[in-house]
Amino acid sequence: MAPHLLRERAPAKVNLTLHVLGRRDDGYHELDSLVAFAGCAADLLTLEPGPSPALAVSGPFAQAAGPEDGNLVLKAARALAARVEGLRTGRFALTKRVPVAAGLGGGSADAAAALRLLARANGLAADDPRLMEAATEAGSDVPVCLASRAARMAGRGERLSPVTLPPQPAVLLNPMRPVATADVFRALGLAAGGRMAAPAPAAFADPTEEIARGRNDLEAAAVRIAPEIGAGLMLVASQTGCRGVRMSGSGATVFGLFETPQAARRAARALSAAAPGWWVRSTLLR
Ligand SMILES: C[C@@](CO)(OP(=O)(O)O)[C@H](O)COP(=O)(O)OP(=O)(O)OC[C@H]1O[C@@H](n2ccc(N)nc2=O)[C@H](O)[C@@H]1O
Numbered sequence: 001m002a003p004h005l006l007r008e009r010a011p012a013k014v015n016l017t018l019h020v021l022g023r024r025d026d027g028y029h030e031l032d033s034l035v036a037f038a039g040c041a042a043d044l045l046t047l048e049p050g051p052s053p054a055l056a057v058s059g060p061f062a063q064a065a066g067p068e069d070g071n072l073v074l075k076a077a078r079a080l081a082a083r084v085e086g087l088r089t090g091r092f093a094l095t096k097r098v099p100v101a102a103g104l105g106g107g108s109a110d111a112a113a114a115l116r117l118l119a120r121a122n123g124l125a126a127d128d129p130r131l132m133e134a135a136t137e138a139g140s141d142v143p144v145c146l147a148s149r150a151a152r153m154a155g156r157g158e159r160l161s162p163v164t165l166p167p168q169p170a171v172l173l174n175p176m177r178p179v180a181t182a183d184v185f186r187a188l189g190l191a192a193g194g195r196m197a198a199p200a201p202a203a204f205a206d207p208t209e210e211i212a213r214g215r216n217d218l219e220a221a222a223v224r225i226a227p228e229i230g231a232g233l234m235l236v237a238s239q240t241g242c243r244g245v246r247m248s249g250s251g252a253t254v255f256g257l258f259e260t261p262q263a264a265r266r267a268a269r270a271l272s273a274a275a276p277g278w279w280v281r282s283t284l285l286r
């Protein structure tokens with residue numbers, strides 16, 4: 001490894017709950033979501049600092065991520081370069097290990113990792129407001145991925161507060177069917193300014209109660225688009241003895257939660273046998 005190569009993990013995010021409050025006049029939906037990050041499902045991003053930005057993508061999901069020039073890594077780098085005069089960029093290398101268009105925010109995690117690398121390469125403080133501005137421009141999920149720590153996410157995704165969450169042993173299951181986020185939000189059928197029919201959840205006493213009693217308001221719409229998600233939810237519920245199962249983000253990844261890491265690992269083995277060809281990981285969410 002070159003001595004000046006900088007390296008960041010880009011962990012997948014999971015929406016433990018995702019409540020949609022309504023649709024704003026700008027077309028985006030107003031959210032309230034408890035977000036956590038996976039210990040064992042992450043992309044890897046490196047930066048070799050240099051004068052001009054470039055990106056090479058490899059790994060099992062490199063093809064699915066699409067052309068390099070449309071990659072969120074470069075979008076984030078451009079957003080920061082527009083705010084920091086003389087920003088030193090360089091050659092990024094992305095190892096794409098998280099499924100794409102999966103409700104796991106892989107692209108957002110990569111964009112956030114790019115901002116962290118550029119901050120390191122340019123001596124910017126982690127709380128430099130230009131990082132958060134560039135993250136918000138790069139995508140709704142990028143701000144929460146900047147710190148990659150459990151948080152409550154509100155608004156379009158830009159209002160964040162840290163949450164203390166006991167690590168959650170979990171299994172993640174993806175049917176290898178990409179689902180476009182915009183399609184799922186559209187399928188909710190809300191007009192600009194519209195509110196959800198289901199009432200906004202009352203305040204929960206703590207994250208544990210929210211995980212137990214909360215919802216993912218995108219689940220039904222996503223299942224209509226990709227029935228495999230319904231099959232995934234049933235599979236986790238019927239095969240694993242988990243204490244709860246739900247979809248992450250706009251899908252198609254679903255997750256089950258367990259009392260212990262051993263139980264999550266056992267569940268992952270059972271699901272791999274029951275659903276060959278699907279992506280299965282056991283992990284701790286925190
Ligand atoms: C649903 C969530 C939940 O964490 O995750 P994913 O399923 O994508 O992982 C996010 O809100 C997704 O964030 P992200 O994937 O960054 O979305 P963006 O690129 O900003 O927007 C993609 C499209 O989704 C819709 N969108 C996104 C966020 C939001 N609060 N309201 C929306 O209506 C818009 O149609 C937008 O054009």
Ligand SMILES: Nc1ncnc2c1ncn2[C@@H]1O[C@H](COP(=O)(O)OP(=O)(O)O)[C@@H](O)[C@H]1O
Nearest residue numbers: 066071072100101102103104105106107108110
């Ligand atoms: N680094 C990246 N990784 C994954 N997808 C990317 C990336 N950059 C751009 N994209 C595009 O963004 C879209 C959403 O990607 P992703 O973040 O994986 O979705 P989700 O948040 O639903 O898991 C993909 O369809 C892909 O074309």
